[in-house]
Amino acid sequence: MSDTPQPILLADYTAFGWLIDQVELEFHLAPRATRVLSKISLRPNPDAPAQDFFLHGEELRLIWAKINGERITPEVSKTGLTCAVPDAPFVWEAEVEIDPQDNTALEGLYMSRGMYCTQCEAEGFRKITFYPDRPDVMAPFKVRIFGEDPVLLSNGNPVAQGEWHDPWPKPAYLFALVAGDLRAVSSSFTTASGKDVELNIWVRPGDEDRCDYGLDALKRSMKWDEDVYGREYDLDVFNIVAVDDFNMGAMENKGLNIFNSKCVLASPETATDADFARIEAIIAHEYFHNWTGNRITCRDWFQLCLKEGLTVFRDQQFSGDMRSHAVHRIQDVLMLRGRQFREDNGPLAHPVRPESYVEINNFYTATVYEKGAELIGMLKRLVGDDGYSQALDLYFDRHDGDAATIEDWLKVFEDATGRDLSQFKRWYSQPGTPRLHMSEAFEDGTYTLSFAQDTPPTPGQDVKDPQVIPIAVGLLGANGNEVMPTTVLEMTEAKQSFSFRNSVEGWVLDGPAAAERISGAAPEKPTPSVLRHFSAPVILERDITPETLGFLLSHDTDPFNKWEAGRALAKHVLLTMITQSTQPDALYLDAMAQVAADSALDPAFRALALGLPSQDDIAQALFDSGQTPDPQVIYDAGQSLRDALAAHLEPALAPIYDAMACPGPYSPEAGDAGKRALRHGALGLLSRCDGGARAEALYQAADNMTDQTGALTSLLAIAKGGDQVQAFYDQWHGDRLVLDKWFGMQVSLAKPDQAAQVAHSLAEHPDFDWTNPNRFRALIGGLAMNTAGFHHESGAGYQFVADWLIRLDSKNPQTAARMSTAFETWRRFDADRQDMMREQMQKIAAHDKLSRDMGEMITRMLD
Numbered sequence: 001m002s003d004t005p006q007p008i009l010l011a012d013y014t015a016f017g018w019l020i021d022q023v024e025l026e027f028h029l030a031p032r033a034t035r036v037l038s039k040i041s042l043r044p045n046p047d048a049p050a051q052d053f054f055l056h057g058e059e060l061r062l063i064w065a066k067i068n069g070e071r072i073t074p075e076v077s078k079t080g081l082t083c084a085v086p087d088a089p090f091v092w093e094a095e096v097e098i099d100p101q102d103n104t105a106l107e108g109l110y111m112s113r114g115m116y117c118t119q120c121e122a123e124g125f126r127k128i129t130f131y132p133d134r135p136d137v138m139a140p141f142k143v144r145i146f147g148e149d150p151v152l153l154s155n156g157n158p159v160a161q162g163e164w165h166d167p168w169p170k171p172a173y174l175f176a177l178v179a180g181d182l183r184a185v186s187s188s189f190t191t192a193s194g195k196d197v198e199l200n201i202w203v204r205p206g207d208e209d210r211c212d213y214g215l216d217a218l219k220r221s222m223k224w225d226e227d228v229y230g231r232e233y234d235l236d237v238f239n240i241v242a243v244d245d246f247n248m249g250a251m252e253n254k255g256l257n258i259f260n261s262k263c264v265l266a267s268p269e270t271a272t273d274a275d276f277a278r279i280e281a282i283i284a285h286e287y288f289h290n291w292t293g294n295r296i297t298c299r300d301w302f303q304l305c306l307k308e309g310l311t312v313f314r315d316q317q318f319s320g321d322m323r324s325h326a327v328h329r330i331q332d333v334l335m336l337r338g339r340q341f342r343e344d345n346g347p348l349a350h351p352v353r354p355e356s357y358v359e360i361n362n363f364y365t366a367t368v369y370e371k372g373a374e375l376i377g378m379l380k381r382l383v384g385d386d387g388y389s390q391a392l393d394l395y396f397d398r399h400d401g402d403a404a405t406i407e408d409w410l411k412v413f414e415d416a417t418g419r420d421l422s423q424f425k426r427w428y429s430q431p432g433t434p435r436l437h438m439s440e441a442f443e444d445g446t447y448t449l450s451f452a453q454d455t456p457p458t459p460g461q462d463v464k465d466p467q468v469i470p471i472a473v474g475l476l477g478a479n480g481n482e483v484m485p486t487t488v489l490e491m492t493e494a495k496q497s498f499s500f501r502n503s504v505e506g507w508v509l510d511g512p513a514a515a516e517r518i519s520g521a522a523p524e525k526p527t528p529s530v531l532r533h534f535s536a537p538v539i540l541e542r543d544i545t546p547e548t549l550g551f552l553l554s555h556d557t558d559p560f561n562k563w564e565a566g567r568a569l570a571k572h573v574l575l576t577m578i579t580q581s582t583q584p585d586a587l588y589l590d591a592m593a594q595v596a597a598d599s600a601l602d603p604a605f606r607a608l609a610l611g612l613p614s615q616d617d618i619a620q621a622l623f624d625s626g627q628t629p630d631p632q633v634i635y636d637a638g639q640s641l642r643d644a645l646a647a648h649l650e651p652a653l654a655p656i657y658d659a660m661a662c663p664g665p666y667s668p669e670a671g672d673a674g675k676r677a678l679r680h681g682a683l684g685l686l687s688r689c690d691g692g693a694r695a696e697a698l699y700q701a702a703d704n705m706t707d708q709t710g711a712l713t714s715l716l717a718i719a720k721g722g723d724q725v726q727a728f729y730d731q732w733h734g735d736r737l738v739l740d741k742w743f744g745m746q747v748s749l750a751k752p753d754q755a756a757q758v759a760h761s762l763a764e765h766p767d768f769d770w771t772n773p774n775r776f777r778a779l780i781g782g783l784a785m786n787t788a789g790f791h792h793e794s795g796a797g798y799q800f801v802a803d804w805l806i807r808l809d810s811k812n813p814q815t816a817a818r819m820s821t822a823f824e825t826w827r828r829f830d831a832d833r834q835d836m837m838r839e840q841m842q843k844i845a846a847h848d849k850l851s852r853d854m855g856e857m858i859t860r861m862l863d
């Protein structure tokens with residue numbers, strides 16, 4: 001018999017043979033021996049095929065089991081149990097014993113610094129008791145918790161101390177339990193229909209002063225979901241708990257969200273502007289899941305994007321409404337390109353709706369989440385805002401209480417709008433980032449844009465069919481005025497042209513309905529602004545001169561494309577510096593000087609415009625154009641370009657730095673955060689001219705974490721800041737979340753030839769608690785993010801990361817497997833680096849406690 005785990009296939013889905021009317025659970029908590037009693041009322045599911053009765057269960061010690069009150073002896077395996085059951089409704093009961101203290105995988109019931117907590121998505125409930133642990137089995141739960149802790153929480157409404165009833169049928173993955181010595185910071189929210197909801201954020205004693213922002217974000221999320229989606233909250237209480245040891249960001253358990261403390265706790269002294277923004281988005285995300293995920297859940301884990309893509313899309317809309325749409329769109333696209341494009345163009349590429357998996361935890365990916373959200377955005381663009389609202393209303397009406405599929409989702413759009421979405425569905429099954437080639441023609445006063453789409457082969461899928469691509473286009477006249485407002489072109493063919501003509505109404509898309517052409521003087525060729533707002537997750541390829549990019553950067557009325565023009569220009573400059581050993585282009589430097597000083601522009605936008613493309617981005621671009629990227633050369637080019645920018649912009653930088661100071665007490669609100677972002681951008685460049693004098697002064701004066709880390713980052717980037725690193729440690733060594741920053745900054749900003757060594761010595765530091773996922777990610781992930789350091793020619797970075805992944809894999813497979821993606825770009829590089837990375841991956845694959853999670857990741861990367 002082979003030990004190789006067999007993949008699970010979408011095509012093999014069958015319904016569970018029974019329906020569950022009620023689940024009753026009783027927990028007797030003890031760190032090494034928690035007893036769980038379960039009583040489950042089942043009846044045959046008339047819509048399911050005949051099957052043996054099977055309950056999932058892993059790492060459980062079965063004490064006894066009964067059917068209808070009679071003791072039975074089930075057949076227990078490593079993955080669950082079977083037994084004979086009556087062909088009629090029956091009651092299953094069992095008692096099991098589990099060991100939360102020994103649970104280092106942080107899945108199921110585990111302990112985090114003395115506190116009991118759970119994580120059941122995707123398949124953790126089977127480590128708590130025997131149960132059909134699949135999302136399409138939904139039931140109301142009643143829970144009783146017995147333990148010594150003062151606070152005993154579970155899902156639903158409180159009934160008595162430690163007793164909870166959740167009336168809303170839910171799958172087991174949404175179950176949660178928390179017990180500990182916790183304090184609540186509380187508030188309340190009155191829903192649109194007048195129901196009062198108690199809101200609590202539960203934290204360890206001492207963290208109470210870090211909850212205000214999270215509570216406020218929660219109230220804003222509740223209001224927003226009522227206003228924008230018509231969705232009200234449906235229980236008497238909404239609890240959030242902050243937990244220090246957590247594999248992901250947070251979890252949407254019904255009425256009891258559990259958060260990685262890093263994603264909810266914030267105070268001006270300990271959290272940065274970016275932390276505040278992330279907390280706002282994650283609070284919203286988990287809250288929004290109450291409707292998109294909990295009330296309507298997924299039939300099976302292949303449908304994960306049904307809840308995640310939609311909920312990410314909703315949290316992005318929310319963040320845009322709370323802050324700036326333009327700035328958020330740019331940040332979302334940066335993230336998409338940085339993580340999802342990287343995944344989609346490498347060995348781990350998979351469809352937004354995968355068709356097979358070995359370990360589902362490996363599919364909580366940027367593709368399912370972020371590309372999944374882009375698909376919702378495209379749908380909205382294609383059917384229009386009204387069509388989208390009608391489709392969503394229908395979705396909630398039709399599927400409330402269901403475990404639904406992508407087919408159900410697309411059907412509501414078809415039914416609400418009358419549109420055929422069969423071609424659109426390809427976006428869910430075809431992995432890979434489409435390349436969109438564009439060319440222009442201008443003849444007899446008709447302007448034509450021609451597009452050709454093709455998607456490179458991905459693992460297991462060589463040939464792709466054309467997809468529907470909404471291409472938002474605007475046209476600009478020679479003087480920079482917009483002569484055609486944003487118009488969405490719907491590309492459905494492999495190759496397609498769209499013509500525009502000059503009419504009494506300006507430039508319009510040619511077609512029977514287009515207005516008459518103006519007779520008389522021939523129009524001038526317009527300049528196109530293509531893929532506005534990043535209207536589709538594709539890579540646009542076209543010949544464009546630096547001059548045209550400069551023109552768009554100055555004049556484009558679409559803020560995303562204005563930024564994109566600057567970004568494309570920076571990319572062009574870097575690629576030319578790398579491939580032709582040239583000096584930085586003056587056109588780019590002048591353009592940046594203009595943007596930096598343009599006080600009509602939002603400071604947050606200016607800060608983003610001044611940023612350079614990531615080293616990873618440049619490596620991918622070089623690889624795409626048939627060259628072998630050298631990480632050290634890319635790093636050096638980035639450094640020279642920063643030096644050149646600093647020298648060129650120097651006269652403007654000090655005034656910007658001064659003007660962007662925020663007087664008064666710190667506020668995390670977007671306006672001030674944008675000013676600080678620009679101020680710190682200017683400081684990063686200024687430090688290259690003043691030797692870090694201003695950064696040292698800012699560090700000294702800082703009264704908030706954004707300024708403190710901003711100053712320290714600027715110093716570390718010029719290889720200074722030794723004293724500040726020590727001072728930071730002295731000030732913050734007692735604070736877990738802040739100390740993560742200390743580890744992360746040092747390693748991610750170390751010079752390439754020193755990064756592995758810095759990581760090595762930090763790993764010896766007494767505060768390096770590698771069993772805490774946040775700390776592990778800060779240090780090991782910090783090195784993986786230091787592109788040139790990780791890929792240093794010595795191979796020390798590869799070895800360091802691989803050794804730690806092996807170590808972590810035997811304790812926490814999920815986080816280890818997730819971080820193995822550090823190696824996913826290995827095929828881009830030269831033969832020596834490829835050999836070294838392959839060797840490290842083979843070493844990981846050969847270790848004696850290799851997990852299923854890690855085994856699957858390495859196999860996919862090496863195949």
Ligand code: 0A1
Nearest residue numbers: 119121122248250251252364
């Ligand atoms: N559903 C959560 C993400 C999540 C997934 C898995 C987890 O543990 C294995 C934890 C959280 C979300 O989208 O926020």
Ligand code: ZN
Nearest residue numbers: 285289308311
């Ligand atoms: Zn989610």
